Amino acid sequence: MNVELVINSTPNEVVIGLLNDKRLIELHKEKNNIRFSVGDIYLGKVKKVMTGLNAAFVDVGYEKDAFLHYLDLGPQANSLFKYVDAVRSGKQNVSNLMYFKNEGNINKDGKINEAVKPGQYVLVQVAKEPISSKGPRITTEISIAGRYIVLIPFSDKVSVSSKIRSSEEKTRLKALIQSIKPKNFGVIVRTVAEGKSVSDIEGDVADLVSKWDECFKALQTSEPPFRLLGEVDRTNAILRDFLNASFNAIHVNSERVYDDLKTYIRTISPDKVDILKHYTGKVPIFDNFGIDRQIKSLFGKTVFMKSGAYLVVEHTEALHVFDVNSGNRAKSDKSQEENALEVNLEAAVEVARQLRLRDMGGIIVIDFIDLHNPENRKLLFDKLKEEMKSDRARHNILPPSKFGLIQITRQRLRPEVNVEVLESCPSCNGTGKVQPSILFVEQIENALRFIIKEQAAKDITLCVHPYIEGYLKQGGLFRSKQWKWYFEYKQWIKVIKSDSYSFMEYHFLNKDLDEIVI
Numbered sequence: 112m113n114v115e116l117v118i119n120s121t122p123n124e125v126v127i128g129l130l131n132d133k134r135l136i137e138l139h140k141e142k143n144n145i146r147f148s149v150g151d152i153y154l155g156k157v158k159k160v161m162t163g164l165n166a167a168f169v170d171v172g173y174e175k176d177a178f179l180h181y182l183d184l185g186p187q188a189n190s191l192f193k194y195v196d197a198v199r200s201g202k203q204n205v206s207n208l209m210y211f212k213n214e215g216n217i218n219k220d221g222k223i224n225e226a227v228k229p230g231q232y233v234l235v236q237v238a239k240e241p242i243s244s245k246g247p248r249i250t251t252e253i254s255i256a257g258r259y260i261v262l263i264p265f266s267d268k269v270s271v272s273s274k275i276r277s278s279e280e281k282t283r284l285k286a287l288i289q290s291i292k293p294k295n296f297g298v299i300v301r302t303v304a305e306g307k308s309v310s311d312i313e314g315d316v317a318d319l320v321s322k323w324d325e326c327f328k329a330l331q332t333s334e335p336p337f338r339l340l341g342e343v344d345r346t347n348a349i350l351r352d353f354l355n356a357s358f359n360a361i362h363v364n365s366e367r368v369y370d371d372l373k374t375y376i377r378t379i380s381p382d383k384v385d386i387l388k389h390y391t392g393k394v395p396i397f398d399n400f401g402i403d404r405q406i407k408s409l410f411g412k413t414v415f416m417k418s419g420a421y422l423v424v425e426h427t428e429a430l431h432v433f434d435v436n437s438g439n440r441a442k443s444d445k446s447q448e449e450n451a452l453e454v455n456l457e458a459a460v461e462v463a464r465q466l467r468l469r470d471m472g473g474i475i476v477i478d479f480i481d482l483h484n485p486e487n488r489k490l491l492f493d494k495l496k497e498e499m500k501s502d503r504a505r506h507n508i509l510p511p512s513k514f515g516l517i518q519i520t521r522q523r524l525r526p527e528v529n530v531e532v533l534e535s536c537p538s539c540n541g542t543g544k545v546q547p548s549i550l551f552v553e554q555i556e557n558a559l560r561f562i563i564k565e566q567a568a569k570d571i572t573l574c575v576h577p578y579i580e581g582y583l584k585q586g587g588l589f590r591s592k593q594w595k596w597y598f599e600y601k602q603w604i605k606v607i608k609s610d611s612y613s614f615m616e617y618h619f620l621n622k623d624l625d626e627i628v629i
Contacts, residue, residue: 114357116350117400118372120365122625128402135405137467148341149237152253152326154195156335157231165223168246169235172336175246179235181223185252187265188226189214192251194265195234198330206327207320208295213265232335234326239523255319255340258379259304259312260288262319266297274302284312291316350375361387364396364624393607395574395624403611409468416461420454424465430474433462437480451480452487456494463498472504472523481515492517551615552582552592558629562619563600570622572605579617580608 115130129137155169158176168176185191190213197203203211217226227233239248255262269288271281284305288298291313304312322340329339350361350372363369369389376384390396397403408415414422415438423434435458437450445453462477477495482488488511495517496508505522512518555573562568575583583592583606596604619627 113359115359115400116361117396117402118361118363118365118368119396120363120368125368126397128397128400130400130402133401134464135402135409135468136464138406139470149240150256151237151338152255152340153235153237153249154330154333154335154337154339155233155235155249157227157229157233160224160227160229162222162224167223167227169233169249170336171235171237171247171249172338173241173246175241175244177235177237177247177249178245179227179233179249179251181221181226183238183248183250183252184217184226185250186216187213188217188251190265191234191253192227192231195232195330198327199232206324207293208264209293211295213295234330234339242523254299255322257301257315257319259301259307259315260319261299261301262316262323263297263299264323265295267295268297269300270298271300272302272304275300275305277305280305287312288316293320296320350379358383358386362390362396362400363387364390366623393572393605395609395611398609398611403609407611409465414461414465416457418454418457420457422458422461422465430476431471433458433465433475433477435477435479448482448484448487451482452491455479455482455491459491459495460498463495463502466499466506466519466521467502467504470504472521475519475521477517477519479511479515479517488515551579555617556596558617558619559596559600559604562627562629563602566627568619568621568627569602571602571627572607572620572624573617574607574609574612574620575617576612576614577608577610578614580606 113132117128119126125141127139128135153171155171157167158170159168166180169179171177193214235249235251236253237247238250241247253264269285271284275281284300292298326339392399419438421436421438425432437454492510507520509518593606621627
């Protein structure tokens, strides 16, 4: 299995593609100015207490107040509230909890107005990013994730990932954690800790304790709303969560991101530094690895599979629906049941891939082709469960209903990845107004003249549709548009093509391949 991470960094966002044997299985987009990521810890202020919802709305600095349900308070909420008050008043002058006396757990069936009051300062963590018109969902059950463990303040419980099968290894890890963890801190041991040495895990514990110390120092003087501790960015979080022996390469097109990742990988897994590659090719990185082409084919309403069968994907406010169609795939030498089973098994693989790729959450309904044999229905159900095992989001799959539908609930933490795959009209650029194509090259030349004369730009690269690239280079030595620009501006303008561009789309790039804003 060949697992690669391809990172396309631009001034506005970072796009991360995860490839498994050259097939795109996950796509993550993160704006460079993003806030309210899952895991961020904030000092907030309770604005409203809604007893009818058994929840409170908390100001954490987002345009919509964050939602805090009573069930998201966590059993140690009283201890956390006491700690915040003690730190703010100066009674708690150290970050560690060695001498801190925990309060009793809150009542599971209690009411929100018994726990928090309007105007109260609370320490909260983002559990779900803002989605659509909703603010972030938050919790007071604080946890700080590291490479090998998750640290939980105000708890003494130690648990080990259920994915670690060896009972001897579980016992070893529990004993190790009990001997090194600070008092009044609980620990969850992650799957990647299996087989790791004492020094590796001890270093992770020390790193997480230092992050808690950062929170403490910021909590002493900050006023809400204020972010006390930010989760690592999406790229580092992906590496932290599942960088393992299966990774073969990490390609990144930005020197700055490359340096950041190199430092981070040296910290979490020094033996993996060599798999990090700085991509310096002239072709855009996603074009080079075939990711743009896959995005165009995988994010539409209709998704075709190798056999000729296809999925139709529909989204509603309440749920997502996959409809499986056999298309032109039919083998005359096989029965209808056998053909239906083969299509459904192939569709199960693609549905699992689509859920990860689009990061779809909530209720998902899959309408497979009808199967009459109970054994075949069980085979399909088992296949779908097997394919979903690699999905890191929590999910639950129900057996086929009497109508042949399979229902899935999948954890929704972030907004769904939605990529617009429709091409803009090459003549009107989507405006509905036709632009004379004879003026298009003149438009490019005017823009080029401006960035050279007014912005004094050097080492310019022009990225265009393949047809336009051919036109600008036609005529050969000394006769093409490209040579004309060389004689006029006394510098060579590189012209490269991008298959993902619409016919009349173009961008000027600087020497770092960042877009030149005109």
